[in-house]
Amino acid sequence: MRTARVTLKDIAKECGCSANTVSRALRGDSRLADSTRTQICETARNMGYVPNYMATSLRSGKSRMIAVIVNDLHNQHYCDLVNRMDQELRERNYNLMILCKQLDESLAEVLIHKAISLSVDGILYFPGVGQGHYLEYMRLNHMPFVLLDRRVSDTEADTVRCDDEQGGYLAGAHLADLGHRKFLFLSGVARSSSQIDRLNGFLRALRDRDIPEENVRIVEGEVVEEALEKHNTWELLQPMDYTAIVSFRDEVAYPVMIDLREHGINIPKDISIISFDNLHRENPTRPYLTSIYTTDSSIADLGVKMLLERIEDPSLPPRNVILPVQIFEGGTTGPAAR
Amino acid sequence: MRTARVTLKDIAKECGCSANTVSRALRGDSRLADSTRTQICETARNMGYVPNYMATSLRSGKSRMIAVIVNDLHNQHYCDLVNRMDQELRERNYNLMILCKQLDESLAEVLIHKAISLSVDGILYFPGVGQGHYLEYMRLNHMPFVLLDRRVSDTEADTVRCDDEQGGYLAGAHLADLGHRKFLFLSGVARSSSQIDRLNGFLRALRDRDIPEENVRIVEGEVVEEALEKHNTWELLQPMDYTAIVSFRDEVAYPVMIDLREHGINIPKDISIISFDNLHRENPTRPYLTSIYTTDSSIADLGVKMLLERIEDPSLPPRNVILPVQIFEGGTTGPAAR
């Protein structure tokens, strides 16, 4: 039933020529009479021909399919990036296969396995928090890939990420320069390089300004995520012995802002808050959240570009792109309260 | 280089048997000596064999791949559903290919074409706002499909959606019974069946309570979306000659709530607001948004189930499932202000 699809052979029979000629006509091969070509193309359209991707890529060895392996589709940051990659790749006549780890890093190898099995031409990989053998696994299978969004210890891999250390520094400098001296730092999950870098950058900014590290109370990422899940972030904020909050990602800052306001605390008069990602898409807060970010979509665009170049020429030396960050000055940071 | 992949033939040579025997061993065919099977499986693992999906599905005619064609990955509602489908399908040993229309309904046929080309076993389709010939196109190609989330005029198609009319009624009844008499209705995009049904249900609830239709001011969906985009939803709310707002989806209600609060208007004391979707995942509002929804993930689960059944038996009569809705009573609705 489903096998009722029109094939090259069917068109060939209809046109009274060979399947090969049809193939050439449809692919625009030069050595073919124009009259033949137009007739074949017309017939193909009329018969509703759809090329069989499986057969094409089996034969040609190239699939024009890219897989993106992502941590979590609940995170808007990833959704945005994936969406953008999809657009970029479609323009270059590639398909994007989205594979989601559902935050379970042990799924990584299964998904890579799947990608290889699908003969994808390359993988856009968002490293999760664990180590895993995914790098070796991709290399073993000669699979071109680019790592995104996070720093990994391996320096032989192509990577694109933003300058999280500098981002942390910007956040720290911004707050300290507004007079803040005591901080609450709501972390991302441990072992994530973004978390480590942002925190380090932040602390460096404070050191540069002679603010002791003890002035920062750090809440572990796992604790933050759990509180977020259970909808009680307020407890994270106690005791309130600080004047500024740094949040690892916007989606943590939102509910925290609501908590504060609910308890009659004014932002930024009483407490300042700064975050990372700058996802102000659906505009869920007022004042706008002050947030550190990298130019919209540049990670996605560059990742795609680098992967395609790597596919083109596997012998390229590994490249490590670190994108600059900037601060979006919303209205959630202000001079330290007295 | 990439062609360096291990094939059945390689394993066969290593084991001194035929490729077919290897294939049988790996697929667990019964009539095969246990000793042979274990030896082959071991060798395959050692050699790092990954089956070639293209070849398998070309030969077998079945791909174990499902495509979901979705409107917009920026909309959390869709992200949630897609995520859930992915999990469901993975458990049943299917893959999900996510194809995104980027809100451009004219992409529909291109994406269906792509899905057919990939020999997917079926399509989970979220109809957009336009009509389009996508239905005929899928049928023409004998492609099993299920339509999701929206009502379409075609009754021969399998569909799963929630009872939007009843949802609208619930919203209207809830507000009217709290004493509200004048309303602002922030629509979804025109021609979307959800929009039409929700509005109709809402108006029916008012009629049942002898509230005249003139008491509802309706803002067109296109106007709403544009305001959302431009981050000025406040103007939509003028003049404020109502005591309750109905918002087509949660992501419209969020910024509206912020607008109101920013102008010193208390929710729900001064104005009540009710919405649809109940996306309180990242908890962006307090009080929680009162919202109409259908049991979490049931659309995704049922859609997957129905599609697989349709694939199994294409002769099944078409089924039209309408899921019941309920109201999540957050804190954004209260007695009408005096």
Add this chain to the structure above:
DNA sequence: TTTTGTAGGATTAACGTTAACATAGCATCA
């Protein structure tokens, strides 16, 4: 005239897998 070249196309052999059919070896049974 014969040779050479070329345009336009046909034939054939793969790609990696699976399904159908074939076969060889051995045990069972009348």
Add this chain to the structure above:
DNA sequence: TGATGCTATGTTAACGTTAATCCTACAAAA
């Protein structure tokens, strides 16, 4: 004893494409 059946495998032919090679006119050049 040979017919029968079963078990464990090998052989072959597809699936729909594409790449390489081969053919056949016919026109131009020698």
